[in-house]
Amino acid sequence: MTTLLLLKELYSSSFSELKNNYVATLLKAVMWFTIACFLIAVYAFFYRLFTGFPI
Secondary structure: OHHHHHHHHHHHHHHHOOOOHHHHHHHHHHHHHHHHHHHHHHHHHHHHHHHOOOO
């Protein structure tokens, strides 16, 4: 739980210190896109792990 709170604090403090709102919005979008891509890769890995690799 402390890790999630630390990540939340890091997220909010890093974007609040940016002066340009356009850059902050762009970085937020890139961050969420990166997280989505990572979650898709993790899902694909576990799907292949549990269903077996074709020989």
